[in-house]
Amino acid sequence: MNWLYLVGILIFLFGLMFSIALHEIGHLVPAKLFGVKVTQYMVGFGSTAWSRRRGETEYGIKWIPFGGYIRMIGMLPPRPGDDPNKVRSTSTGPFQGLIESAREAAQEEVRPGDEDRVFYRKKWWQKVIIMSGGPAMNFVLAFVFFSILLVGIGLPTWAPVVSPETNTCVIPISEQRATCTSTDKPTPAAQAGMKPGDRMVSFDGQKIGSWDDATHLIRSHGPGPVKLGIVRDGKPMTLDVTLIAQDRPNLEDPKKIDKNVGFLGVLPTEVMEKQSLGQVVGYMGELTARVAGSLINLPEKMVGVWHAAFSGEQRDPEGPVGVVGAGRMGGEILASDLSSEKKIAIFVNLLAGFNLAIGMFNLIPLLPLDGGHIAGGLWEGIKRAFAKIMRRPEPAYVDIAKVLPLTYVIAIAMMIMAGLLVYADIVNPLTLTG
Numbered sequence: 001m002n003w004l005y006l007v008g009i010l011i012f013l014f015g016l017m018f019s020i021a022l023h024e025i026g027h028l029v030p031a032k033l034f035g036v037k038v039t040q041y042m043v044g045f046g047s048t049a050w051s052r053r054r055g056e057t058e059y060g061i062k063w064i065p066f067g068g069y070i071r072m073i074g075m076l077p078p079r080p081g082d083d084p085n086k087v088r089s090t091s092t093g094p095f096q097g098l099i100e101s102a103r104e105a106a107q108e109e110v111r112p113g114d115e116d117r118v119f120y121r122k123k124w125w126q127k128v129i130i131m132s133g134g135p136a137m138n139f140v141l142a143f144v145f146f147s148i149l150l151v152g153i154g155l156p157t158w159a160p161v162v163s164p165e166t167n168t169c170v171i172p173i174s175e176q177r178a179t180c181t182s183t184d185k186p187t188p189a190a191q192a193g194m195k196p197g198d199r200m201v202s203f204d205g206q207k208i209g210s211w212d213d214a215t216h217l218i219r220s221h222g223p224g225p226v227k228l229g230i231v232r233d234g235k236p237m238t239l240d241v242t243l244i245a246q247d248r249p250n251l252e253d254p255k256k257i258d259k260n261v262g263f264l265g266v267l268p269t270e271v272m273e274k275q276s277l278g279q280v281v282g283y284m285g286e287l288t289a290r291v292a293g294s295l296i297n298l299p300e301k302m303v304g305v306w307h308a309a310f311s312g313e314q315r316d317p318e319g320p321v322g323v324v325g326a327g328r329m330g331g332e333i334l335a336s337d338l339s340s341e342k343k344i345a346i347f348v349n350l351l352a353g354f355n356l357a358i359g360m361f362n363l364i365p366l367l368p369l370d371g372g373h374i375a376g377g378l379w380e381g382i383k384r385a386f387a388k389i390m391r392r393p394e395p396a397y398v399d400i401a402k403v404l405p406l407t408y409v410i411a412i413a414m415m416i417m418a419g420l421l422v423y424a425d426i427v428n429p430l431t432l433t434g
């Protein structure tokens with residue numbers, strides 16, 4: 001295996017751990033600000049690789065780098081009517097027993113003097129802020145990474161600059177070849193003396209700002225003479241070019257053919273075009289909508305992953321990918337023949353997209369995700385506001401323990417999905433090269 005491939009995987013895992021660490025800091029900081037006792041801050045799962053206690057909190061790293069958590073005391077309230085300082089009798093029934101066991105485990109962490117430092121006793125808006133902090137940190141990271149990508153590096157785009165790969169002959173679209181023969185006629189660009197590196201800036205007096213501008217102007221003109229403004233080695237000049245008519249693929253649907261459109265005979269050059277911060281917001285907005293659509297269709301997408309894993313069907317490029325698959329992509333990026341600039345750009349884009357997806361996934365209003373706790377806090381706020389308006393007694397804290405059976409079902413489903421993704425990413429992985 002190429003050593004660069006392994007380094008790429010390790011770099012991605014480091015970026016993932018960094019993102020997870022900051023996600024948990026997004027929970028940790030507001031929890032401590034609001035007086036919640038936090039006993040653990042851990043990055044990773046499984047056995048502890050390293051830890052150190054600072055004050056009342058143990059900070060550490062675990063061996064499995066696929067998640068993290070902070071442990072806040074008193075996540076679940078005691079049973080209504082019970083004294084939280086007294087032992088409760090065990091309930092019968094599988095679901096009720098499950099709920100009461102979870103309550104007891106939550107109360108065991110509460111020591112004398114900690115009664116006002118439990119999570120469930122905090123104001124509803126404080127709970128929402130604490131549980132929103134993790135996803136919010138992922139969104140901040142996604143914005144930072146996308147800003148580095150778009151503003152610092154740029155997005156790949158086709159520039160109206162003659163590529164060195166441009167053919168100097170006219171090859172009919174019906175002939176599936178890329179090399180010239182002795183019987184081929186020279187292109188209008190070759191006849192006019194255009195060279196690789198020439199930047200097209202005007203077409204019969206009309207400004208050319210992009211490759212799309214150049215393409216539409218050339219095609220719509222049809223055959224005939226034009227004045228083509230170019231910049232060569234920093235010097236502006238004008239070339240007399242006589243376009244010819246050719247059949248070319250439709251710009252919107254390449255399967256269709258446009259008959260007798262204007263033809264110059266040049267290929268564009270791919271460049272990294274830097275964007276503004278405002279464009280970062282628009283870019284993230286578009287991706288957010290796409291990720292939201294993917295989350296809505298996640299069950300259907302997972303069916304596709306199942307077929308890809310066990311039936312050998314092709315993986316959906318827009319489908320979910322797990323940590324293993326993303327790590328393999330990191331290795332593929334670094335081991336590729338791409339330029340260093342493009343490798344960095346794809347790596348940054350991968351980490352940005354992962355943070356955006358993690359943040360949105362955690363906002364799904366189901367426990368054990370952050371969104372489930374956020375929903376509980378918001379519901380508590382609504383209940384208290386309604387009681388205040390109606391001059392009723394203040395309602396009890398929202399008891400999320402009541403939905404624990406559903407929570408465990410969802411957690412098991414999530415583990416099955418994660419296992420399926422790991423298996424699919426091993427036997428039938430998504431690759432950047434298709």
